[in-house]
Amino acid sequence: MKDVYLFSGFLGSGKTSLLTDTIRQLKERGLKPAVLMNELGKLPFDSKAIEDDIPLKEMLEGCICCTGSEKTEAQLQTLLAGEDFDVLIIETTGAAHPVEALDAVYSPLFAKQLNVKGIVTVVDSKRWLDRHLLSPQMRSLFLEQIRHAHLLLANKMDLLSEDLQAKITFELQSFNSTATLIQTSHGKCPLSMLERLKGTVSEKKVNEARIGEQLTLSTRIISFKESVGKVEFEDWLRTIPSTIYRMKGFVPIKGTKNPMLFQYSYGMVQWLPEYVKMDPVIVIIGEKIADLKIPGSE
Structure with a gap:
């Protein structure tokens, strides 16, 4: 690394x-x-x-x-x-x-x-x-x-x-x-x-990358365990706090062959079809995100 x-x-x-x-x-x-x-x-x-x-x-x-x-x-x-x-x-x-x-x-x-x-x-x-x-x-x-x-x-x-x-x-x-x-x-x-800046990546079930030590801005790398419904996922997005600034990656959506390319920025959502099978993983950037529960990741 x-x-x-x-x-x-x-x-x-x-x-x-x-x-x-x-x-x-x-x-x-x-x-x-x-x-x-x-x-x-x-x-x-x-x-x-x-x-x-x-x-x-x-x-x-x-x-x-x-x-x-x-x-x-x-x-x-x-x-x-x-x-x-x-x-x-x-x-x-x-x-x-x-x-x-x-x-x-x-x-x-x-x-x-x-x-x-x-x-x-x-x-x-x-x-x-x-x-x-x-x-x-x-x-x-x-x-x-x-x-x-x-x-x-x-x-x-x-x-x-x-x-x-x-x-x-x-x-x-x-x-x-x-x-x-x-x-x-x-x-x-x-x-x-x-x-002295201590960025680390832990190998837990949900991989979390903390930027620095005891700092507000951090990232999480989330791997999906199962496919999710698109409507269900978008409903979840409406519940997340405003301190979530960015999300992007590949979300496995029920009924689609490959995980879809997904981007989220300050409340705006974008979905694009992906023609190559990518790893179902997204990256989240924001503050106070350690306890965020992501559909399909557990």
């Missing part, structure tokens, strides 16, 4: 600096990293910072999440099938929502091969102080990236006075009390801090 770190953060926060320094530390430890990088434009500016011996896949002109999730799955499959590496680092665009980026990683095709250690969000400390100047939409995204982090890097601290450093640290810890927070400059974070 490959350890995966997802680097998040607003535009210009210092994610690429974090990425290059993490790669350096991994190589010094004798570990081989691979990188999946997303950029919004047509040209791969940030990827030029990655050395030639590092397996690298890029997504240009799009987001690693949402509409780009299928492309992301294809890139990840290529990496897993064709490259030898120990650790995967995914650097999202600054415009990516962390939940959606995590959703793109958790394809049912290879979810059990990847151990997501956690979301590391780099925060531009000066931008935090000036967040009121952002448009409402951008401010919301900025705050979401921070709220869902498992490790927060309060970056660019070298540009601020000690009083402002203390103010930002207190405010960020209050805003996301479950994340570990460290002060950084130039995006440099000790590898040991990343390794």
Whole structure:
């Protein structure tokens, strides 16, 4: 199983600096990293910072999440099938929502091969102080990236006075009390801090993958034991809490030859026929999902 770190953060926060320094530390430890990088434009500016011996896949002109999730799955499959590496680092665009980026990683095709250690969000400390100047939409995204982090890097601290450093640290810890927070400059974070994020996959009857330790955002990988009625399953979907953000995978429906491709996003449901017999498994992403009972899984 490959350890995966997802680097998040607003535009210009210092994610690429974090990425290059993490790669350096991994190589010094004798570990081989691979990188999946997303950029919004047509040209791969940030990827030029990655050395030639590092397996690298890029997504240009799009987001690693949402509409780009299928492309992301294809890139990840290529990496897993064709490259030898120990650790995967995914650097999202600054415009990516962390939940959606995590959703793109958790394809049912290879979810059990990847151990997501956690979301590391780099925060531009000066931008935090000036967040009121952002448009409402951008401010919301900025705050979401921070709220869902498992490790927060309060970056660019070298540009601020000690009083402002203390103010930002207190405010960020209050805003996301479950994340570990460290002060950084130039995006440099000790590898040991990343390794403390304890993503695990248990081999119970219902496989559960917890992202980080004692954190709200988590995932579950659910294997179906029997087919379910489509109406029954949709009735169940209407009862789930709003803290379930994403579900996708292959659901075995009574009366169909193969499990159907299923996607759920913020209350919206999509079914598509599948012409190849896929493993009946779905991935759930959300908060407080440990006790969720899924029809057909027990």
